[in-house]
Amino acid sequence: xTDHLMSDDDxxxxxxxxxxxxxxxxxxxxxxxxxxxxxxxxxxxxPTAPTAPTAPEAAAAxxxxxxxxxxxxxxxxxxxxxxxxxxxxxxxxxxxxxxxVAQERPEPLSDGLVTFASYERSAxxxxxxxxxxxxxxxxxxxxxxxxxxxxxxxxxxxxxxxLARDPASPGGRAFVEAAxxxxxxxxxxxxxxxxxxxx
Amino acid sequence: xxxxxxxxxxxxxxxxxxxxxxASTLDAQQRIERRWPLAADGAVKxxxxxxxxxxxxxxxxxxxxxxxxAEGMQFFGGGGRSGVKLGVEGSASRPDGAAVLVVRVPAxxxxxxxxxxxxxxxxxxxxxxxxGTVSGRLVAVGSPRALSVETMDGTLDVRGSxxxxxxxxxxxxLRWEGAASDALLVSVSGSLRVNAGPLGRARxxxxxxxxxxxxxxxxxxxxxxxTHSGNVEVxxxxxxxxxxxxxxxxxxxxxxxxxxxxxxxxxxxxxFDLNLKSSKASAxxxxxxxxxxxxxxxxx
Numbered sequence: 146x147t148d149h150l151m152s153d154d155d156x157x158x159x160x161x162x163x164x165x166x167x168x169x170x171x172x173x174x175x176x177x178x179x180x181x182x183x184x185x186x187x188x189x190x191x192p193t194a195p196t197a198p199t200a201p202e203a204a205a206a207x208x209x210x211x212x213x214x215x216x217x218x219x220x221x222x223x224x225x226x227x228x229x230x231x232x233x234x235x236x237x238x239x240x241x242x243x244x245x246v247a248q249e250r251p252e253p254l255s256d257g258l259v260t261f262a263s264y265e266r267s268a269x270x271x272x273x274x275x276x277x278x279x280x281x282x283x284x285x286x287x288x289x290x291x292x293x294x295x296x297x298x299x300x301x302x303x304x305x306x307x308l309a310r311d312p313a314s315p316g317g318r319a320f321v322e323a324a325x326x327x328x329x330x331x332x333x334x335x336x337x338x339x340x341x342x343x344x
Numbered sequence: 345x346x347x348x349x350x351x352x353x354x355x356x357x358x359x360x361x362x363x364x365x366x367a368s369t370l371d372a373q374q375r376i377e378r379r380w381p382l383a384a385d386g387a388v389k390x391x392x393x394x395x396x397x398x399x400x401x402x403x404x405x406x407x408x409x410x411x412x413x414a415e416g417m418q419f420f421g422g423g424g425r426s427g428v429k430l431g432v433e434g435s436a437s438r439p440d441g442a443a444v445l446v447v448r449v450p451a452x453x454x455x456x457x458x459x460x461x462x463x464x465x466x467x468x469x470x471x472x473x474x475x476g477t478v479s480g481r482l483v484a485v486g487s488p489r490a491l492s493v494e495t496m497d498g499t500l501d502v503r504g505s506x507x508x509x510x511x512x513x514x515x516x517x518l519r520w521e522g523a524a525s526d527a528l529l530v531s532v533s534g535s536l537r538v539n540a541g542p543l544g545r546a547r548x549x550x551x552x553x554x555x556x557x558x559x560x561x562x563x564x565x566x567x568x569x570x571t572h573s574g575n576v577e578v579x580x581x582x583x584x585x586x587x588x589x590x591x592x593x594x595x596x597x598x599x600x601x602x603x604x605x606x607x608x609x610x611x612x613x614x615x616f617d618l619n620l621k622s623s624k625a626s627a628x629x630x631x632x633x634x635x636x637x638x639x640x641x642x643x644x
Contacts, residue, residue, distance in 0.1 A: 165350075292533075296532050320633075327551055334496075338496065
């Protein structure tokens, strides 16, 4: 600047202000570090807007009042710290605290066997449909389907028993899942066969 | 003279007698022959619940059906240049009402066939082929762009190299000779037998059926075999490099791998290399997972 103070009406000052850029990107983006810290502390997912603008959004936001006050990176950091503090307080006040959706895990049963609720639901629906159609199937076809379903159910039961006995068993859960997948796929195929016979 | 006359009379009557027999057989099995124009990229849907269907790809823009239909059954068919639908009506409720259909279609057409107690055979098709039957035998010969085949109780035989293959049985044995970029073979209790190659990405699943893969693998092949209680045998051309992961009791060229440390508990998946000169060399990936079956690897 100059070696003496200029008044607000000084045209040189106004020219200098006009020449200032509208945006000043931060020297380094602080947001990834802040976000990582937030997620590491398992705070509930933050709404992205309008309460917590991202650094680029904050940088792009039009400056009102005084044109230049603080570096934009500092503004973003301050906003994030504020949101972090608010969220932390909210987090601590909540009771009970449900896990974030992304962290959802199968609910463990008393025997250590994880649930396969969605598979069970799908299988039940498909079994019901098949039962409704079964009387239209020829006895020989019905026998084939029942025999295969028994084979799958026996395998499923074995895998479930093994997982219940040893929940830490390597791959134990995968075998149960594999048997469920096979069962659902087979029920779909059986329904397709039965539906075709209806037509 | 009398004997000669008797022979002449017999010779005159016999053909008539035989002819009437043949005629009554024809009455019981109506002969059919129908044809429709169809574009080379058209689609054909075929239904026949009892009997057999044979579909042959040919170099004509038309569909021609010949065959016989049991008395009381009604053959139907129709459509336009983009698609034809044909089949036998009434056969679903008449197990004795077999129909035998031979259908010629443009080789590039998309073909869909459904049956119950129906043997299905295809050959010379290069479009998209989707075949399904319940207790019939299924044979697909040729290399369609995409092949989906399914039978519950019947055997399934694929001879060819489709770009993609989906083959499923319930209790029927499944055999495939050919190559594919992407293959999925599934059975409940039927055996899976693959004499193919080279394989790209392939997944084989059974509950209790055994699995045999005797095939060449692409250098970037990804072969996954998953079974509950079936035994798995993998036979590779000598020197095939592969990285193997398995959690089943495993034998390699007759030598069992070391037993797991914690006896009585399931072994953690183990990894070993086959014919790898260096750790950075490209190699096929093989994963064998079996709940209570065993795995055998050997050179061809």
